[in-house]
Amino acid sequence: MLPGNNGFDEKNLFGEYDLENILTNEGRLQKLKEKLEIEKQRLNQLINYQPKGNPILNRDEERRYVRSAFTFPSVNRIYKNEELELLRSDEKVREQMDYINKKIKQMKKELLPFENKRNNIRPKFEIHIIKHQGYSNQDLIERVDYQGDIHMAQESILKFMFAKRRHPIQVNTLIGPPECPIRMPSDMKMRIKHLDLQGGLPMNIQLVKPIIDKSCLPLEKLTVFIGSRGAQGMDHEIIKTSKRLILNGMDFPFIQNLKNQTVELRVHSDDFLKNDGFINLIKNWVETDKPISTCFRFLFCAMKDDSSIKVLKYVSDRIDGVVAGNKCVYIPMRNYSVLNIRYEQGNACNFLI
Structure with a gap:
């Protein structure tokens, strides 16, 4: 089955989260083709567009640009006229x-195997063996003509590289498994510092858990994604005990009960700081006497410069016993500690508890 559009927090073939639940492969393929068609229409818009005006954007235009389809390429529509007008020079248009050209080519490549399968065409596979270190360019070592089962080949390579090792493998960051997971060798163990789980959380944890060496638990750092269905499937000991938990997305009832020492939450905007969920989180923090040195960090983009003043005033008006400071407020707690809520601004705005 094509990934995504299945009611779970799983990316589709183009790496996007699409919440529409489509039951058939044919329907999912059609939805992807519609997305491809929109990219072609966008390209035509750019080909026919003649930039005009000052190439330097003013502050209001910069904010519009940040909210435009250029910075959110997964927006499933053609460009609006006011968005095109933000491209002030021929260089920006090019x-x-x-x-868009590169994106269209990649989308066509992703669709090709599924279209071949639908049309009963068996392609000729050419396996590229490559190597690279860090962020360096990839070097092609060899091309291999292969007509066998791709999944079995991947599993065989994993077994050849990692099975029957006497000692656990040291891993700084393990990302995955991908949307089409490959079974890991049953006797492989890894000492992992940072585990980054992307989409399909319950299934991914079950795949990864057997290969995690117990000596690295609790994990130093764990990154997980909270999708549109909230924190379903996140009640795992690995998540609850990690020393630093990074959450992409927001679910107040879930985060309110977290006992991790450091929690980092990454969201699109600061709107969540101005509702009851945030106030309830602060009240729960005080009532449950969270341990000293516990830190929650919220990363988001603030659209207005006065956001910090509004948020801190909102907290002061809703919470008893608040003491105002410089870009921060303090709330005394029963364990003789102080809850410090402060606002910092940099490339992204950080609101720390």
Whole structure:
């Protein structure tokens, strides 16, 4: 089955989260083709667009640009006229055209195997063996003509590289498993510092858990995604005990009960700081006497410069016993400690508890 559009927090073939539940492969394939068609229409818009005006954006235009389809490419529509007008020079138009061209080529490549399967065409596979270190360019070592089962080949490589090792493998960061997971060798163990789980959380934890060496638990760092269905499937000991938990997404009832020492939450905007969920989180923090040195960090983009003043005033008006400070407020707690809520601004705005 094509990944995504299945009612779970799983990316589709183009790496996007689409919440529409489509039961058939044919329907999912059609939805992807519609997305591809929109990219082609976008490209035509850029080809026919003639930039005009000052190439330097003012502050209001910069904010519009941040909220435009250029910075959120997963928006499933053609460009609006006011968005095109933000491309003030031929150079900016060419940059966007290059990006769209590459995206269209990649989308076609992703669709090709599934279209071949639908049309009963068996392609000729050519396996590329490559190597690279860190962020360096990839070097092609060899091309291999292969007509066998791709999944079995991947599993065989994993067994050849990692099975029957006497000692656990040291891993700084393990990302995955991908949307189409490969079974890991049953006797492989890893000492992992940072585990980054992407989409399909319950299934991914079950796949990864057997290969985690117990000596690295609790994990130093764990990154997980909270999708549209909230924190379902996140009641795992590995998540609850990690020393630093990074959450992409927000679910107040879930985070309110977290006992991790450091929690980092990454969200799109600061709107969540101005509702009852945030106030209830603060009240729960005080009532349950969270341990000293516990830290929650919220990373988001603030659209207005006065957001910090509004949020701190909102907290002061809703919570008893608040003491105002410089870009922060203090709330005394029963364990003789103080809850410090402060606002910092950099490339992204951080609101720390």
